[in-house]
Amino acid sequence: MGQCCHKVQTDHGVGLDGSTIHQMRCSSLISCIELDNGDERDGTLTKVRYNVIFVTAEATPYSKTGGLGDVCGSLPIAFATRGHRVMVVSPRYLNGSQDDKYACASDLEKHINLSCFQREQEVVYFHEYRAGVDWVFVDHPCYHRPGSLYGDEHGAFGDNQFRFTVLAHAACEAPLVLPLGGVTYGEKCLFLVNDWHASLVPPLLSAKYRPNGVYRDARSILVIHNLAHQGVEPATTYENLGLPPEWYGAMEWVYPTWVRKHPFDTGATVNLLKGAIVTADRILTVSKGYAWEITTPEGGKGLDDLLSSRNYVLDGIANGIDVDIWNPVSDKLIPFNYSVDDLYGKSLCKEALQKNLGLAVRPQCPLIAFVGRLDYQKGTDLILSAMPEILQDDVQFVMLGSGDPVTESWMRQTESLYGDDFRGCVGYTEPMAHQITAGCDIFLMPSRFEPCGLNQLYAMRYGSVPVVHHTGGLRDTVESFDHFTDEDERGTGWPFSPYSKESMLAALRTAIKTYREHKSTWKGLMKRGMSKDFTWDSAAVQYEQIMEWAFIDLPYAG
Ligand SMILES: Nc1ncnc2c1ncn2[C@@H]1O[C@H](COP(=O)(O)OP(=O)(O)O[C@H]2O[C@H](CO)[C@@H](O)[C@H](O)[C@H]2O)[C@@H](O)[C@H]1O
DSSP states (O other): OOOOSSSOOOTTEEOTTSOEEOSEEOSSSEEEEEOTTSOEEEEEOOSSOOEEEEEOSOBTTTBOSSHHHHHHHHHHHHHHHTTOEEEEEEEOOBOSSSGGGGTTOEEEEEEEEEEETTEEEEEEEEEEEETTEEEEEEEOGGGBSSSSSSEETTEEOTTHHHHHHHHHHHHHHHHHHOOGGGSOOOSSOEEEEETGGGTTHHHHIIIIIGGGTSSTTOEEEEEESOTTOOOEEEGGGGGGSOOOGGGHHHHEEEOOGGGOSSTTOOOEEEEHHHHHHHHOSEEEESSHHHHHHTTSTTTSTTOHHHHHHTGGGEEEOOOOOOTTTSOTTTOTTSSSOOBTTBOHHHHHHHHHHHHHHTOOOOTTSOEEEEESOBSGGGTHHHHHHHHHHHHHSSOEEEEEEOBOHHHHHHHHHHHHHSTTTEEEEESOOHHHHHHHHHHOSEEEEOOSSOSSOSHHHHHHHTTOEEEEESOHHHHHHSOBOOTTTSTTSSOSBEEEOSSSHHHHHHHHHHHHHHHHHOHHHHHHHHHHHHHSOOOSHHHHHHHHHHHHHHHHSOOOOO
């Protein structure tokens, strides 16, 4: 650790509850965390310190397929900055091509046997202490294989239930057995379990640990980043989970009759996310809008009744972003830096992007971008169907993403058809994502549903004006601009509704017209977006409130 910028420094001190404080404590109100680049980050200290255990399948910079990785890579650091003791437990994925990401994580030489899948499964823990956070990686041969985190070119891995059952069991043991910095986290901790991959943690606390007198002082919060993925497997796999037989009801989920395949199909499954919804002490989603949507039949993906029945512990907190990584003032991945007070660099970024993509360098031509996973959720079908009409206008359009093979080949075909105006970059790299976000004028995000969405936040921070479907977190984070009523003083973009090609085209046309004909209005939109507070700080304060409530209530005991 480097020298702290403040006066008093207690490196690896001992907290009120006897646990080790790794970060520098500078005064009673400010804490200071050293970041990867050597910079320090200051934060206001929390009033109550918690031992927080994030359990997640992804955490940048180690692993990422989407927004879950971004959130679990940056929110833990925000918590640590506020004075909490924070551990992140995720798998140690080795796929042969990016294994160096774990190079700084050392083997804790702690071999633990976990009881699941009818035998003892041995795991080992690796650990890196970085930016005030204990990053703990669960090592098991099931995480060592080529492909992405959840599958390969043949589809999802067939043993994902096994892989994430192992993760949940290992995460439950970690606070008890790992003396990080010399002291374990202990039983009085708060598990923040993210999505279905980590969802077995709350049932394990309730069914396995608490009846044996362990974790009676712990609490769990389920954070739903995406309800579309629930970890559903045949009911016969229940015995693999390492839970007592009498807890089957908490995990069971029965498909409605119309989905069943044949008359003897009972529809019975085990659903890991459902198990967590039943047993977690609190439930959070990543925006208030999505928290409401998942209690409706349209947005509940079959779990709306259950979620409604737990409405009193359900809440939404919009994500922040890593404002150090996504900062146009200092971003090293973009060719020119700029700020809200000096936007000249943005026009240079646009020029560089046009050159880089082989598009005509035309400063006045509106450049529209889409960056995201090519997935049903992201509404790429709307873009596909509207593209001929979009390109009738004098605009340029760039798409970056990978995923659905049909959309990928459509992107290649469209590029060969509309080579002058359209670029379809199949794949995903961080430098390309940053360059497109900085270089475009209009950022299109027509997601069918969007729990929070990060790309619209990145876009606004980079002065690119979002046009989004009016749903979930997009509705919560993009403030609608209306030049008739707002007199150019409010609004950061154009949310459109309903979900249709026509309404998306109408919003895009308004954006294009504003860009072309109302330059000062456009600048206002850019500047208001860039000036918004996207830091994790306000989200972290809201999380603390939920944690406080979780500890006031008795834990879920069945
Ligand atoms: N092909 C690709 N491969 C790898 N990375 C890619 C990629 N395409 C895009 N990305 C990147 O992944 C992130 C996507 O974040 P989002 O929040 O928009 O969506 P995602 O649906 O993954 O996350 C879910 O979780 C987040 C976090 O809570 C919610 O914001 C969101 O609504 C919810 O659907 C961005 O950093 C983006 O640039």
